[in-house]
Amino acid sequence: MKLTKEQIQQLYEFTRKHYVEHYDLQTELVDHLANDIEQIWKEKPNLTFEQARSISFKKFGVFGFMDVVSERQKAMSKRYWKIIKVFILQWFGIPKIIITALMFLSFYSICKTAFANYILLSILIILSLYTFYKGYLLQKTLKNNLKKNGKKWMLEEMIFRTGMGSFLLLPINFFNFINIFHKESQIYTEWFSLLYAFLFTFIIILFYIVLEVLPKKAEKLLMENYSEYIYL
Amino acid sequence: MGNQKLFKGSLQTIILKLLETKVKMYGYEITQKVKEITKGELTITEGALYPALHKLEAEGLLDVEVVKVDNRLRKYYKLTENGKKETVNRLALMEDFLQTMQQIVNPKLA
Numbered sequence: 001m002k003l004t005k006e007q008i009q010q011l012y013e014f015t016r017k018h019y020v021e022h023y024d025l026q027t028e029l030v031d032h033l034a035n036d037i038e039q040i041w042k043e044k045p046n047l048t049f050e051q052a053r054s055i056s057f058k059k060f061g062v063f064g065f066m067d068v069v070s071e072r073q074k075a076m077s078k079r080y081w082k083i084i085k086v087f088i089l090q091w092f093g094i095p096k097i098i099i100t101a102l103m104f105l106s107f108y109s110i111c112k113t114a115f116a117n118y119i120l121l122s123i124l125i126i127l128s129l130y131t132f133y134k135g136y137l138l139q140k141t142l143k144n145n146l147k148k149n150g151k152k153w154m155l156e157e158m159i160f161r162t163g164m165g166s167f168l169l170l171p172i173n174f175f176n177f178i179n180i181f182h183k184e185s186q187i188y189t190e191w192f193s194l195l196y197a198f199l200f201t202f203i204i205i206l207f208y209i210v211l212e213v214l215p216k217k218a219e220k221l222l223m224e225n226y227s228e229y230i231y232l
Numbered sequence: 233m234g235n236q237k238l239f240k241g242s243l244q245t246i247i248l249k250l251l252e253t254k255v256k257m258y259g260y261e262i263t264q265k266v267k268e269i270t271k272g273e274l275t276i277t278e279g280a281l282y283p284a285l286h287k288l289e290a291e292g293l294l295d296v297e298v299v300k301v302d303n304r305l306r307k308y309y310k311l312t313e314n315g316k317k318e319t320v321n322r323l324a325l326m327e328d329f330l331q332t333m334q335q336i337v338n339p340k341l342a
Binding site: 002003004005008027028029030031032034035036039059060061063067068071072074075076078079226227228 | 289302305
């Protein structure tokens with residue numbers, strides 16, 4: 001006996017109730033449960049759909065789908081970082097390396113001025129404010145997407161929540177970094193100038209990719225990463 | 233079952249081996265295949281199978297293809313080029329491990 005369309009929809013609902021929020025993972029688990037229910041029916045045809053579903057779900061153990069969800073999140077986070085890495089590398093290849101080099105030289109020059117601390121701190125303040133503002137806008141877009149499609153994708157959530165928010169606090173950590181090393185001296189040494197020039201160039205590129213590039217390319221990235229996307 | 237503990241550490245290698253023999257497989261099919269080959273001696277638990285598959289996918293060893301079957305979507309896994317190479321490596325490692333275990337467990341035979 002095969003499951004009906006309505007029963008498949010009920011299985012989606014069932015996974016949602018058991019804390020599987022993302023459509024990509026729901027789809028895989030729904031197919032698994034459906035296969036198992038059909039197999040159970042072959043051996044015990046008298047069982048109802050709910051009874052067979054309950055037997056199948058118990059096989060996932062006491063924590064239900066929780067282990068599967070958390071491991072999936074880890075795996076997807078790895079993929080998210082891999083995507084970021086691909087975009088970062090573009091900035092170290094031709095032609096973008098020219099902009100990277102110019103940025104590096106600008107930051108290096110700033111570090112050589114007497115106002116280095118003030119300028120770098122101002123950049124960090126602007127970057128922090130922009131990150132929070134953009135983070136808010138991206139969250140809003142994510143909510144609208146969910147309303148429109150009714151489906152949540154794990155990678156989409158990572159893109160619009162900027163790696164689950166881990167980037168939002170990064171500029172603030174840089175404040176401490178500057179304060180710790182430069183309480184007394186105002187002029188940066190050669191090594192610190194090079195280090196800061198590198199860090200600031202890197203953080204600007206990273207934030208540009210995370211806050212601007214990835215959200216704009218979200219649709220394309222989802223299509224590349226989810227082959228089920230074409231069935232929507 | 234005591235066997236299950238020994239089996240758990242080899243789960244990824246088993247998945248790779250199965251995918252080497254069959255072009256593409258989906259999660260449930262893998263659990264059934266293992267049951268069939270081992271005549272029910274070993275069963276892959278659902279809570280362990282999908283994390284293993286997702287890990288292999290994240291490592292770039294597996295590729296995914298989603299196909300509409302009956303009235304639902306089915307996610308098939310297949311080996312990537314890297315996956316094929318890694319399968320050879322992991323199977324060789326497994327062979328070595330089994331031989332070493334043989335030396336410990338049954339020194340006369342080894």
